[in-house]
Structure formats: C-alpha cells, structure tokens
Amino acid sequence: xxxxxxxxxxxxxxxxxxxxxxxxxxxxxxxxxxxxxxxxxxxxxxxxxxxxxxxxxxxxxxxxxxxxxxxxxxxxxxxxxxxxxxxxxxxxxxxxxxxxxxxxxxxxxxxxxxxxxxxxxxxxxxxxxxxxxxxxxxxxxxxxxx
Numbered sequence: 571x572x573x574x575x576x577x578x579x580x581x582x583x584x585x586x587x588x589x590x591x592x593x594x595x596x597x598x599x600x601x602x603x604x605x606x607x608x609x610x611x612x613x614x615x616x617x618x619x620x621x622x623x624x625x626x627x628x629x630x631x632x633x634x635x636x637x638x639x640x641x642x643x644x645x646x647x648x649x650x651x652x653x654x655x656x657x658x659x660x661x662x663x664x665x666x667x668x669x670x671x672x673x674x675x676x677x678x679x680x681x682x683x684x685x686x687x688x689x690x691x692x693x694x695x696x697x698x699x700x701x702x703x704x705x706x707x708x709x710x711x712x713x714x715x716x
Contacts, residue, residue: 596620596621596622597621597622597642597643597709598621598622598623598624598639598640598641598642598643599616599621599622599623599624599641599642599643599644599645599705599709600624600625600626600632600635600636600641600643600644600645601613601616601623601624601625601626601645601646602625602626602627602628602629602631602632602644602645602646602647602650602655602658603625603627603645603646603647603650603676604627604628604647604649604650604651605647606627608647608695609625609627611698612645612676612698612701613625615698615702616702616705619702619705619706621705621709624639624641627650627652628650628651628652628653628654629646629650629652629653629654629655629657629658629661630652630653631652632644632646632653632658633653633658633661636662636668640667640668640671641671642671642672642708642709643671643672643673643674643705643708643709644658644662644671644672644673644674645673645674645676645701645705646658646659646673646674646675646676647675647676647677647678647695648675648677648679649677649678649679655675655677656688659673659675659688659690672708673690674690674691674692674693674701674704674705674708675688675690675691675692675693676692676693676694676695676701677692677693677694677695678694678695678696691704
C-alpha cells in the first residue's frame with residue numbers, strides 16, 4: 571500500500587452507494603492514475619460525496635473511456651506508463667469534443683511552477699482534502715442536484 575493511501579484511509583468512513591440510480595444522477599469524475607491504492611481512496615472519498623467515479627490506469631485507457639462518455643472533470647497524475655498525464659492533457663486539449671472538460675493534475679511532485687507550466691490546477695497527491703475541496707467547488711454533488 572502506498573504511503574498516501576495509508577494516510578488518507580481514515581478519511582473514508584462509510585461505504586459508497588454505487589446503485590444504478592446514484593450513478594445515473596451523479597456528476598461523473600474520471601480519475602487517471604497508475605497507483606491503484608490512490609485511485610481507490612480518492613474514488614471512495616468522491617463516491618461518498620455523491621460523485622460517480624470511473625477509473626483509468628493510464629492516459630491510453632482514459633482516452634478509451636472518454637470515447638464512450640465525457641466526464642464533468644478529469645483528475646490525472648502526470649507520471650504513468652503507456653501514456654503519461656501530460657500526453658493525455660495534450661490530446662484532451664486538441665480534441666474538439668474534449669477540450670471543454672476541466673482537468674486537474676494530481677501529482678506527487680511538489681513543483682510550484684507546474685500549474686503555470688501546464689495551465690491547469692495542480693494539486694499535491696498527499697493532500698486529499700484539498701483535492702476534495704477542488705472537486706466540490708468545480709462540480710455540484712448528487713445531493714445538490716436532487
């Protein structure tokens with residue numbers, strides 16, 4: 571288990587509702603990260619708040635999922651095998667049907683200039699509460715839509 575997953579696991583206190591009704595009415599967030607523990611912990615935290623979560627292990631898998639359905643938000647790590655988050659970000663920006671989807675980079679790198687370089691919000695992977703706040707301010711929850 572990664573250190574990040576061990577640190578944020580206590581935040582997740584209840585099981586998420588993954589019923590079809592919940593999924594159909596919830597804003598959709600795509601989490602793209604090769605760290606399965608981090609995807610699970612972040613996905614659980616967001617599902618607990620009423621968001622519908624789809625996961626991808628790299629940029630290529632994310633693009634395949636984006637062909638099927640467009641999320642309201644993409645949360646992406648930069649360093650992944652097969653296709654990096656940077657490559658995914660470039661492809662999303664070039665595709666007319668995808669370029670309007672907000673992207674937030676979540677990375678273990680602690681580079682203050684990264685957000686300026688990429689022209690997207692960049693959040694530190696170890697700060698799950700900041701990630702949750704960013705999602706809350708970017709998207710309404712399922713409860714807010716009801």
